Amino acid sequence: MIRTYTIQGAVSLIGAAVMLSACSTNRYAETNRIYKKQLKALTEQMREPLPYATPRLVTTYDTSGRVLISEDSQAKDHPRWVGAIHFNLRKPNYVVIHHTAQDSLQQTLRTFTVPHAQVSAHYVIGRDGEVYQMLSDYVRAWHAGAGKWGSVTDLNSVSLGIELDNNGSEPFSEAQIHSLLNVLDTLKRKYNIPTANFIAHSDIAPTRKVDPSAFFPWKRLAENGFGYWPSDSLATPPEHFNAVDALRIIGYDTSNLDAATRAFKLHYIQHEVNAVLTDDDRCVLYNLYLNY
Numbered sequence: 001m002i003r004t005y006t007i008q009g010a011v012s013l014i015g016a017a018v019m020l021s022a023c024s025t026n027r028y029a030e031t032n033r034i035y036k037k038q039l040k041a042l043t044e045q046m047r048e049p050l051p052y053a054t055p056r057l058v059t060t061y062d063t064s065g066r067v068l069i070s071e072d073s074q075a076k077d078h079p080r081w082v083g084a085i086h087f088n089l090r091k092p093n094y095v096v097i098h099h100t101a102q103d104s105l106q107q108t109l110r111t112f113t114v115p116h117a118q119v120s121a122h123y124v125i126g127r128d129g130e131v132y133q134m135l136s137d138y139v140r141a142w143h144a145g146a147g148k149w150g151s152v153t154d155l156n157s158v159s160l161g162i163e164l165d166n167n168g169s170e171p172f173s174e175a176q177i178h179s180l181l182n183v184l185d186t187l188k189r190k191y192n193i194p195t196a197n198f199i200a201h202s203d204i205a206p207t208r209k210v211d212p213s214a215f216f217p218w219k220r221l222a223e224n225g226f227g228y229w230p231s232d233s234l235a236t237p238p239e240h241f242n243a244v245d246a247l248r249i250i251g252y253d254t255s256n257l258d259a260a261t262r263a264f265k266l267h268y269i270q271h272e273v274n275a276v277l278t279d280d281d282r283c284v285l286y287n288l289y290l291n292y
Helices: 006-022 029-047 074-076 105-111 174-191 218-223 242-251 256-268 280-291
Strands: 057-061 066-070 094-100 121-124 131-133 159-162 197-200
Touching: 006 066, 057 131, 105 121, 121 174, 159 174, 197 242, 197 256, 242 256, 242 280
Parallel strands: 094 159, 094 197, 121 159
Antiparallel strands: 057 066, 121 131
16 A cells, blocks of 8 residues: 655654654764774874884084984985785684673663773673674773783783673573674684683683673583583593693683682582682593693
8 A cells, every 4th residue: 555645744754753863863972983083093003104114313413512313314215114015904812701790781881981991892792682892803902901811911912802791690691692602603703713712701810800600601602612611421530630730721820729720610610619629620620621
């Protein structure tokens, strides 16, 4: 059926559309503008030649002792900038998973868009499964903070940060985990991220962080290729098995052994999270260690 409208009806429709547009205005338009401005500044910074690629200034003096500044003629005649033609953007090699420890998605989005917070992540996933990308994958986010994994001491420079909207004392929703698995699959394929390199914030900062909580389904992630999980049939570790070395080889910073042990148990045991390794815990640790 073809519908016809009077002029008065059309005016009413236009008015309704304007009102709808006003209601749907992006509340983050201003921070999006700042984001683009900062990206532009980074682009300009990348275009600047290195100091050694520009003529060097030489200080000379005249007969009366006055200072004369002149360019190094040799540097000017032989420019030090030789542009290599084989390069691309650096890619992430780790994914660090967090929970927000806040009570709503909007609270988290606001935290990541106010100047004083000094924190950010690449993705935020809501309880309803909605995925918000906050930074380009190629940009260094401020999500990991001080920490260490293996020999890496600057995780922000080599990782992607994913925040899950969760206050830390509740289970993660099915919609949220489903969306997370989809995001992880995309990232793993796009950047060829190794299976072992999907880790927790608590893994890399065991003295400071406990996220994501013991509610997080690491086993399910491992079943989909994101991290390792011990098999149901655990081999008994040999007598000479060194648990401290195993923790270190997996990636944990064992300089604070109690903290490293708690972080390991939060990730792989998820009950009785303390600094004591039981015989069962040692079996789990040994079977994980065999993957490395």
